[in-house]
Amino acid sequence: MHPTLFQVNFDSNKYDITPDGMQTIDEVARLVSEEHARTFITLVGHTDAAGSASKNTELAERRAMAVHDALMGTGKIPAGRIVAAWTGEEEQIIQTGNSKPDARNRVVDIFIIDDVP
Template sequence: MTKIKTHLSLAVAISGLAATPAMAQDTWEGMDTNSVRGEVQQRYDAALAATQDPAYISANDPRYIWASEAKAQCGIALGYLKSRTRDEVSLSKCRMAYDRMMDVPRPRPVIAATPPPAPVCNRELPGLIFFEFDSATPGPDAAEIVSYVTENAGPCNWSSFQVVGHTDRSGSNAYNLELSQRRADAVANLMTSRGIPQSALDTTASGEESPRVPTADGVRELQNRRVEILVNN
């Protein structure tokens, strides 16, 4: 129980983290965009591997939380870099979360055989999938995220899910409502293809009404183009 409370507190702190002047400083200043993309890709790959590493998943410290945040923020930064845009907020958060992930000491290897680690039952937000602009095709990490949810549904006693589609504020309200529904349906289809019953899923279209990052009307924002998988019970 203590470990779960600690992880939830860290998750809340991370979600509200803003880049400070020190964090916003471009430590890759002078590097071209392709080189920066390589640095970010290396951190994303390391964070992705860490979120699948039993040593991180079962560790009694925040390494799994930081690895998850590094994967999310570096993925967002990569999305911007694809269009040759250096988004300093996601870049600084990518570096910060990756450094925190690497700063946590790894446990000593256990020689004796140990039972498999208990599932990580994060009820607050087990799945978060981002989308390209004006697209209802889930991003490249969607399969891994959906696999995490479906594989842990049984061990975590998750029997019902809400799949909520969102858009950024670029486009009309009516179009964005329809687009967010298509995004929610696409993720729900992924879940059913991996064994979750259709009856266990409730898809909801939120359109542009609940942004993850508040913006002015008409602004494109990668973090707002998403589907959230929530546990109902």
């Protein structure tokens, strides 16, 4: 089965989750808790190319961990079912020029993966 993708968007240079982002997190938590007995979640934090590469890596990590913590905070996902990773600006969703901001890259991808034998 192919993973299901959700995204949480972020404002420029921010890692706090917006109300829209919390709705996405609540939807993911509901899906995982109600419909999937053996489900795993992989998070991948991204940034756009604005700012330094090292700061963007740190920002991508903070975004991924903010989503991780929010998902765990719902109380609907068992421990050990979420893996968080981040790419910073190295693996942009939309390739842009150097230092060019693009809101489509300021996201955390949430992949829901069913582990069905």
